[in-house]
Amino acid sequence: MSDPLLEVTGVAKRFGRVVTARDVSFEVAAGEALGLVGPNGAGKTTLLDIVAGTLRADAGTVVLEGRDVTRLGAAARADRGIARSYQVPRPFGGLTVYENVLVGASFAGRHTRTGPADDARAQAWHALEVTGMTEVANTPSGSLRLLDRKRLEVARVLATGPRLLLLDEIAGGLTDSELPQVVRLVRRLRDDGVAVVWIEHVLHALLDVVDRLMCLAGGEVIAQGDPHAVIRSPEVVEVYLGSTVDTATDPAPGPATTPTGETA
Numbered sequence: 001m002s003d004p005l006l007e008v009t010g011v012a013k014r015f016g017r018v019v020t021a022r023d024v025s026f027e028v029a030a031g032e033a034l035g036l037v038g039p040n041g042a043g044k045t046t047l048l049d050i051v052a053g054t055l056r057a058d059a060g061t062v063v064l065e066g067r068d069v070t071r072l073g074a075a076a077r078a079d080r081g082i083a084r085s086y087q088v089p090r091p092f093g094g095l096t097v098y099e100n101v102l103v104g105a106s107f108a109g110r111h112t113r114t115g116p117a118d119d120a121r122a123q124a125w126h127a128l129e130v131t132g133m134t135e136v137a138n139t140p141s142g143s144l145r146l147l148d149r150k151r152l153e154v155a156r157v158l159a160t161g162p163r164l165l166l167l168d169e170i171a172g173g174l175t176d177s178e179l180p181q182v183v184r185l186v187r188r189l190r191d192d193g194v195a196v197v198w199i200e201h202v203l204h205a206l207l208d209v210v211d212r213l214m215c216l217a218g219g220e221v222i223a224q225g226d227p228h229a230v231i232r233s234p235e236v237v238e239v240y241l242g243s244t245v246d247t248a249t250d251p252a253p254g255p256a257t258t259p260t261g262e263t264a
């Protein structure tokens with residue numbers, strides 16, 4: 001890997017007796033997409049929150065571009081280029097799509113990969129173009145279908161000009177015909193040089209994009225590396241994939257369901 005953009009080392013977190021991260025370490029390079037999988041309650045969202053700075057780890061370090069950001073809060077990390085999407089998008093329903101994205105753009109610090117540094121409007125519009133939302137720019141966000149709500153969530157964080165994008169289940173609930181649009185979007189962001197960490201239960205969508213895959217279980221990394229090697233790893237099959245994947249013949253689970261049994 002080239003110089004890592006993000007280095008997470010020895011992260012630990014527990015809530016009372018529940019261990020959600022135990023000595024978790026991983027790296028992500030600029031322009032690399034890392035997939036994050038694992039059974040429900042494995043600690044994936046907790047890890048994203050620790051990287052984003054919305055949750056403080058009990059131990060370990062988070063380093064971005066060689067600078068230790070472990071003690072920085074979420075706003076300061078956002079200023080340095082870390083952006084996080086949420087599993088359940090909650091746009092300001094009374095505002096249009098464009099206005100919602102403009103709110104994100106107005107938080108952009110000096111990291112402006114996506115547009116002119118001093119022009120939040122241009123940056124918001126660029127985020128709409130990249131996410132394919134210009135045609136619904138003036139639509140009230142409260143009336144959007146699920147796919148567009150998901151795309152708006154990505155546009156909102158993209159408008160902040162991130163170097164590292166943390167995506168939380170943006171494919172969940174989409175139909176088979178909608179999924180390729182999300183896959184193309186994440187691939188484009190990655191190809192534009194943004195580093196991506198993507199939590200996703202819809203494995204075939206994830207495997208279409210990610211360069212590496214990491215599987216968590218019980219707060220521990222049980223496998224990371226080449227995506228197809230990871231999903232074939234006996235431990236991953238046992239604790240996460242169960243019988244949904246024929247690892248001998250099928251490199252990716254079928255599109256109908258996720259390993260957690262949700263409909264993709």
Ligand SMILES: Nc1ncnc2c1ncn2[C@@H]1O[C@H](COP(=O)(O)OP(=O)(O)OP(=O)(O)O)[C@@H](O)[C@H]1O
Pocket residue numbers: 015018019020038039040041042043044045046047
């Ligand atoms: N604020 C909190 N207080 C107490 N327990 C918590 C808190 N946040 C998370 N947990 C617990 O930590 C564990 C890991 O949760 P987390 O949401 O990180 O898992 P996950 O892998 O993202 O799961 P899912 O795939 O279901 O979203 C769970 O047992 C959860 O109940």
